[in-house]
Amino acid sequence: DIQMTQSPSTLSASVGDRVTITCRASQTISSWLAWYQQKPGKAPKLLVYRASGLESGVPSRFSGSASGTEFTLTITSLQPDDFATYYCQQYNTLPWTFGQGTKVDIK
Amino acid sequence: QVQLVQSGGEVRKPGASVKVSCKASGYSFDSYGITWVRLVPGQGLEWMGWISAYNGDTDYAQKLQGRVTLTTDTSTNTAYMELRSLRSGDTAVYYCARATDMPTIKMELRYWGQGTLVTVSS
Numbered sequence: 001d002i003q004m005t006q007s008p009s010t011l012s013a014s015v016g017d018r019v020t021i022t023c024r025a026s027q028t029i030s031s032w033l034a035w036y037q038q039k040p041g042k043a044p045k046l047l048v049y050r051a052s053g054l055e056s057g058v059p060s061r062f063s064g065s066a067s068g069t070e071f072t073l074t075i076t077s078l079q080p081d082d083f084a085t086y087y088c089q090q091y092n093t094l095p096w097t098f099g100q101g102t103k104v105d106i107k
Numbered sequence: 108q109v110q111l112v113q114s115g116g117e118v119r120k121p122g123a124s125v126k127v128s129c130k131a132s133g134y135s136f137d138s139y140g141i142t143w144v145r146l147v148p149g150q151g152l153e154w155m156g157w158i159s160a161y162n163g164d165t166d167y168a169q170k171l172q173g174r175v176t177l178t179t180d181t182s183t184n185t186a187y188m189e190l191r192s193l194r195s196g197d198t199a200v201y202y203c204a205r206a207t208d209m210p211t212i213k214m215e216l217r218y219w220g221q222g223t224l225v226t227v228s229s
Contacts, residue, residue: 001169034215036152043202043219044144044152050215087152094157094166094210096142101151 002026002090006099012107017078021102023088025069032092035064035073038101039084047086048073078104109133111203111220118226119193126189127223129203136160136184142206142216143177143188145199155201158186161208193227200224 003026013019023033031051036044046055048064051071061076075082083106088099114128129141143155156167158177165177176189186203200222207214 032213036216038146038152043222044216045219046215046217049217050213055217085151089152089154089216091213091215095168096154096157098144098152098154 001095002029002093002097004088004090004097004099006088006102008102009100010103010105012105013078014107015078015080017107019075019078019082019104021073021086021088021104023071023073023099025071025090028069029090029092031066032090033064033066033071034089034091035062036087036089037082037084038087044087109205109218111205111218113201113203113220113223116224116226118228120229121194121227123193123227124189124191125193125225126187127201127203127225129186129188129220131184131186131205134205136179137181138208140206140208141177141179141186142204143175144202144204144216146202146222147196147199153199155188157206157210159208160186164209166210190225193225195227198225198227 005024033051035048038044051066052064063074065072085101085103087101110132112130137160140159142157158165160179178187203220204216205218
């Protein structure tokens, strides 16, 4: 199985901060990586697909990038609505696997 | 619009089974697959398995092999997840999501059900 190692597990930040979350795959997954945002009591929401494609309706302060097997989600200016948990997921190979999650909370 | 509507919350005793449904609408059901993901309290998202509504192919997470079965009913556009021999660690919110019908065709999880809370308690 492909392991997805996500860091950090928690991140304390303030409104307006630039935030970066990293996910590393244990083997090559090409660009088949997605980022999701999840809030308590809600289903995960797709933010980024194919490593850097911004999902329709998602604010442009979110962006994704890739370098080999390392993937990054960046939020350029954190907004109050962005405090949530973020997950990466590889969909290159079954079984599809998620990172452990990054909880972004208020500093 | 694409919608996935799941059945309501369930409470089961350890050792029992549960079957959660996921009714799809707004798209051609047998042109896609369904994947199941759970969120265990205090833990992250865990991928459980996938089924093709096109040909019934399945793939399961190794840790759940032998306890989970995914099925679809194309006459009612409904997918089902059955989990047997329940234990307290299976207490979680279970989600279905629309997926690819063939693993060689890569697809992100764009549409999700609302989630079903399954509580396992004696």
